Amino acid sequence: MDHCCSHKRSELEALALHGAQRRVLVAVLVINLAMFFIEFGAGLVARSSALQADAVDMLGDAIVYGLSLWAVNRGARWEAGAALAKGLMILAFFVFIAVEVAYRVVNGVPPASGLMLLFGGIALVANLACLALLWRFRALNLNMKSTFECSRNDVLANLGVLLAGAGVALSGRGWPDIVVGAIIALLFLASAVRVIGEAWPAWRRAAAQPRA
Numbered sequence: 001m002d003h004c005c006s007h008k009r010s011e012l013e014a015l016a017l018h019g020a021q022r023r024v025l026v027a028v029l030v031i032n033l034a035m036f037f038i039e040f041g042a043g044l045v046a047r048s049s050a051l052q053a054d055a056v057d058m059l060g061d062a063i064v065y066g067l068s069l070w071a072v073n074r075g076a077r078w079e080a081g082a083a084l085a086k087g088l089m090i091l092a093f094f095v096f097i098a099v100e101v102a103y104r105v106v107n108g109v110p111p112a113s114g115l116m117l118l119f120g121g122i123a124l125v126a127n128l129a130c131l132a133l134l135w136r137f138r139a140l141n142l143n144m145k146s147t148f149e150c151s152r153n154d155v156l157a158n159l160g161v162l163l164a165g166a167g168v169a170l171s172g173r174g175w176p177d178i179v180v181g182a183i184i185a186l187l188f189l190a191s192a193v194r195v196i197g198e199a200w201p202a203w204r205r206a207a208a209q210p211r212a
Helices: 001-048 049-071 075-105 113-137 142-171 175-208
Strands: none
Touching: 001 049, 001 113, 001 142, 049 075, 049 113, 049 142, 049 175, 075 142, 075 175, 113 142, 142 175
């Protein structure tokens, strides 16, 4: 009886944990999707590559959180597959930001620093809230670890946007926006290499195991 109760308690705790993961992932998905529309619109008006890149990252993160939500409780293979998809998506962010930065170098004009600071600050608050929600699950499994890394990257990118806005305001020129955009691109490249490097072997190991 004690063993049965203990086993049942473990099952209930696991179910509660999965339920908590789902609630957190839904919350951060909604936050990121809303912030994509807000920040991308602000980036277009402000002519800021840093704001637009950060906004597209928000959209990508909403998709990433959707993948994480789908992978919850589906087993190691699905979790590793979701993490691998996230790594590839982060790599796509790098390509987008690099192209945007190159365009601004050739054709850009100084962005509106006030809008950069305002909406960069709003995005930072939103991403700090996401990071706080994800904190307790950051080392739970490969799926949640890669999800937490996406949110952490967002906070660093937001700080970069604020630095770029301050630099534009002080200099009256667009180069701080371009420099920060390039740094964000390199950050995503490094993160993509790390996530894919962890997820690919895990996916191969899980795929090699016989299915139940």
